[in-house]
Amino acid sequence: VLTRKFSISTSQNAIKTVTVIGGGLMGSGIAQVTAQAGQTVTIVDLEPEILNKAQKSIQANLGRVAKKLYKDDPGKIEGFVKESLDRIKISTKVEDSVNSDLIIEAIVEKLDIKQELFNKLDKLAPEHTILATNTSSISVNAIGSGIKRKDKFGGLHFFNPVPVMRLLEVIKSDHISEDTYQTMMEWGKSVGKTCITCKDTPGFVVNRLLAPYSAEALRMYERGDASAEDIDTAMRLGAGYPMGPLELADYTGLDLKKSILAVMLNETGNPVFEPIGVLDKLVKEGKYGRKTGEGIYKYNK
Numbered sequence: 653v654l655t656r657k658f659s660i661s662t663s664q665n666a667i668k669t670v671t672v673i674g675g676g677l678m679g680s681g682i683a684q685v686t687a688q689a690g691q692t693v694t695i696v697d698l699e700p701e702i703l704n705k706a707q708k709s710i711q712a713n714l715g716r717v718a719k720k721l722y723k724d725d726p727g728k729i730e731g732f733v734k735e736s737l738d739r740i741k742i743s744t745k746v747e748d749s750v751n752s753d754l755i756i757e758a759i760v761e762k763l764d765i766k767q768e769l770f771n772k773l774d775k776l777a778p779e780h781t782i783l784a785t786n787t788s789s790i791s792v793n794a795i796g797s798g799i800k801r802k803d804k805f806g807g808l809h810f811f812n813p814v815p816v817m818r819l820l821e822v823i824k825s826d827h828i829s830e831d832t833y834q835t836m837m838e839w840g841k842s843v844g845k846t847c848i849t850c851k852d853t854p855g856f857v858v859n860r861l862l863a864p865y866s867a868e869a870l871r872m873y874e875r876g877d878a879s880a881e882d883i884d885t886a887m888r889l890g891a892g893y894p895m896g897p898l899e900l901a902d903y904t905g906l907d908l909k910k911s912i913l914a915v916m917l918n919e920t921g922n923p924v925f926e927p928i929g930v931l932d933k934l935v936k937e938g939k940y941g942r943k944t945g946e947g948i949y950k951y952n953k
């Protein structure tokens with residue numbers, strides 16, 4: 653039985669202010685759990701519309717969290733939501749938002765764009781600032797290859813939906829200092845997550861195991877071995893997963909799924925990660941899953 657718990661930690665940690673770059677699903681979830689834990693957070697995105705959407709979804713999700721946290725004391729719900737929201741700032745400018753103890757990148761899964769961002773952050777951020785990437789599968793060392801502060805750099809990989817999923821993968825880059833690693837582990841705890849440590853290997857732990865499973869499910873669907881609904885029902889009821897593989901792919905985004913598979917193919921050469929026709933087609937048509945209203949399934953927007 654899966655149990656889900658929202659915990660607000662009171663543990664002391666060196667991180668008091670956080671900047672999250674990228675206001676998508678992941679970025680807004682990371683900002684939410686940070687604010688819930690009492691830390692100040694700035695979300696940076698180039699698109700004001702994405703920032704507005706992030707604020708709205710955070711407000712709604714904070715409400716869900718607060719309802720559970722204060723089920724015996726509902727008078728505290730409103731205050732919790734308001735105080736958490738007050739700790740979240742938004743900005744469209746990276747250069748105005750680097751004055752934090754920790755900066756987490758959650759932008760598009762493209763190596764060159766991430767490298768460019770980290771090189772910029774390395775130059776602009778205060779000396780003590782730790783830089784982290786939330787990449788799903790790209791090599792953390794490659795992302796940070798151009799920065800000077802390699803001892804203050806690593807991976808912090810969250811899972812969707814961030815406020816609910818209790819895991820945080822802390823990825824050790826080649827030159828991370830023990831101090832930075834311990835601070836990352838402590839910070840993860842402070843935002844209510846259970847941390848595991850992983851080397852900088854393709855897909856880390858979760859995506860290394862989830863990606864082949866998900867690819868095989870997409871191929872079964874493509875071949876017509878079973879309907880999408882039946883594949884999902886099979887894994888929910890036959891293996892006890894909370895969601896079937898196809899609904900999960902729609903949930904996290906087919907665009908992201910495609911880029912994870914491409915990175916994994918490139919890094920491992922394993923043919924299980926070869927392109928999948930049905931996935932390529934849906935992505936080409938802009939059908940990314942829930943966030944666009946259609947993927948493998950159709951959704952009410």
Ligand code: 3HC
Pocket residue numbers: 713714716717720787788810811812813814815816817858859862894895900904908
């Ligand atoms: N914020 C706050 N609370 C949320 C939430 C959110 N975004 N989404 C769901 N919840 C809460 C709900 O309020 C609900 O609370 P309750 O049980 O107390 O009523 C609880 O979570 C369950 O939600 P629902 O009743 O809406 O629906 P489900 O029971 O189907 O749960 C789910 C939804 C938590 C998403 C569950 O289906 C699940 O765990 N799915 C698997 C998710 C997963 O595998 N994620 C990892 C993907 S891989 C990844 O992220 C890696 C990256 O690199 C791509």
